[in-house]
Amino acid sequence: MSRIPLPDRASVVVIGGGVIGTSVAFHLAEAGVPDVVLLERGELGCGSTCRAAGGVRAQFSDELNIALGARSLEAFTRFRERPGQEIDLHQVGYLFLLSTPEQVAAFERDVELQNELGVTSRMIDVDEARRLSPLIDTEGVLAAAFSPDDGHCTPESVVLGYATAARRHGAVLRTGIEVLDLERRGDCVTAVVTDRGTISAETVICAAGAWSAAVGEMAGVDLPVQPVRRQVMFTEPMPGLPPAVPFTIDFATSFYFHREGRGLLLGMSDPEQEPGFHLEYSDGWLPRLGAAIEARAPRLLDVGLAPGWAGLYEVTPDHNALIGRAEETANFLYATGFSGHGFLQAPAVGEVIRDLCLGREPFVDVRPLSAARFATGASVRPETHVV
Numbered sequence: 542m543s544r545i546p547l548p549d550r551a552s553v554v555v556i557g558g559g560v561i562g563t564s565v566a567f568h569l570a571e572a573g574v575p576d577v578v579l580l581e582r583g584e585l586g587c588g589s590t591c592r593a594a595g596g597v598r599a600q601f602s603d604e605l606n607i608a609l610g611a612r613s614l615e616a617f618t619r620f621r622e623r624p625g626q627e628i629d630l631h632q633v634g635y636l637f638l639l640s641t642p643e644q645v646a647a648f649e650r651d652v653e654l655q656n657e658l659g660v661t662s663r664m665i666d667v668d669e670a671r672r673l674s675p676l677i678d679t680e681g682v683l684a685a686a687f688s689p690d691d692g693h694c695t696p697e698s699v700v701l702g703y704a705t706a707a708r709r710h711g712a713v714l715r716t717g718i719e720v721l722d723l724e725r726r727g728d729c730v731t732a733v734v735t736d737r738g739t740i741s742a743e744t745v746i747c748a749a750g751a752w753s754a755a756v757g758e759m760a761g762v763d764l765p766v767q768p769v770r771r772q773v774m775f776t777e778p779m780p781g782l783p784p785a786v787p788f789t790i791d792f793a794t795s796f797y798f799h800r801e802g803r804g805l806l807l808g809m810s811d812p813e814q815e816p817g818f819h820l821e822y823s824d825g826w827l828p829r830l831g832a833a834i835e836a837r838a839p840r841l842l843d844v845g846l847a848p849g850w851a852g853l854y855e856v857t858p859d860h861n862a863l864i865g866r867a868e869e870t871a872n873f874l875y876a877t878g879f880s881g882h883g884f885l886q887a888p889a890v891g892e893v894i895r896d897l898c899l900g901r902e903p904f905v906d907v908r909p910l911s912a913a914r915f916a917t918g919a920s921v922r923p924e925t926h927v928v
């Protein structure tokens with residue numbers, strides 16, 4: 542544990558050192574905001590970020606998520622220059638396999654919208670899907686949606702890049718420090734109480750991922766975020782694997798895979814998973830995963846599989862993020878509840894939070910993502926590209 546004392550004041554305290562917190566710290570410090578302090582109770586990236594599959598995409602079903610995804614994708618492609626880090630970006634495309642007429646109709650509408658917004662996705666037939674992703678069995682597949690600019694990159698490298706550049710711009714990022722409470726006066730947060738001392742703060746930003754509801758409570762703000770376990774597995778090295786395997790998703794089952802080193806990373810949702818901070822890897826999902834593999838990528842049954850890890854999705858009731866400035870507590874902002882998309886939205890979200898902090902107009906109107914939407918009934922359309 543570092544013996545360097547905590548600063549006793551900050552213009553902005555960011556709570557959480559995952560991809561969102563480090564992106565926010567970087568964007569604020571780069572914009573010249575002095576005395577930015579980020580507090581992380583573990584190591585940088587140790588929460589959900591280092592458990593992510595690394596998927597990055599702009600294929601979503603509504604304008605706001607498409608905008609956040611596309612803006613971030615652009616930033617990922619230039620990450621080597623700004624903030625200045627190699628992130629092993631593979632733009633191999635995202636391939637959604639569709640097996641009901643309803644799914645096909647919905648994706649046709651979504652692709653049209655994505656195209657209007659400049660995303661180069663397209664509907665493709667079954668033969669082309671098989672050519673792009675040769676491991677799949679296309680029995681029952683009616684069509685697919687493919688977006689060639691999507692792909693995957695390495696979450697730890699993204700965190701490293703943002704953290705290093707934030708520090709270069711003068712931000713203080715401290716690990717091993719737990720935020721225990723927030724002191725409040727009137728409708729403002731005045732200080733952040735930690736296990737290593739108290740920091741007076743002009744602005745506080747919650748980037749605490751699956752743990753955000755507790756941080757919201759400290760500020761008197763309802764952040765409806767539930768932790769839900771998600772798991773991944775790996776295949777052994779697969780000689781002859783094509784160099785560019787798209788991030789392939791069987792939309793009906795949510796089974797997905799992408800290339801990782803010399804093998805594949807595999808994942809899938811488990812509809813029976815109860816919410817909670819379950820972080821241990823469990824074999825409970827294997828029968829369902831095995832059935833999905835048998836139906837959609839049976840060649841993987843002949844390959845050795847190894848358990849990967851468990852992590853937490855930070856899920857909101859409508860599977861859309863919570864981004865904004867709290868109405869009840871004026872100097873408390875939040876960026877959380879990404880419901881499985883936090884890694885891919887992090888660059889754009891860092892920009893948006895920077896602008897909200899500085900009173901600038903963000904590049905996209907995030908008011909529909911206000912946490913207050915659930916209380917006022919002004920809900921946004923549930924995100925449908927949930928995997």
Ligand SMILES: Cc1cc2nc3c(=O)[nH]c(=O)nc-3n(C[C@H](O)[C@H](O)[C@H](O)COP(=O)(O)OP(=O)(O)OC[C@H]3O[C@@H](n4cnc5c(N)ncnc54)[C@H](O)[C@@H]3O)c2cc1C
Binds near residue numbers: 589592597855
């Ligand atoms: C298996 C799996 C696969 C995924 N795949 C993808 C994917 O392909 N693409 C994608 O976009 N997303 C994916 N995700 C989701 C993605 O990982 C998250 O949305 C994203 O990492 C959220 O980042 P964050 O910074 O908000 O949260 P985190 O990375 O969880 O960071 C929050 C941090 O806050 C810290 N913290 C909490 N409370 C306190 C406190 N009181 N004091 C101090 N520190 C505190 C925690 O220790 C933690 O490090 C996946 C998730 C899982 C589990």
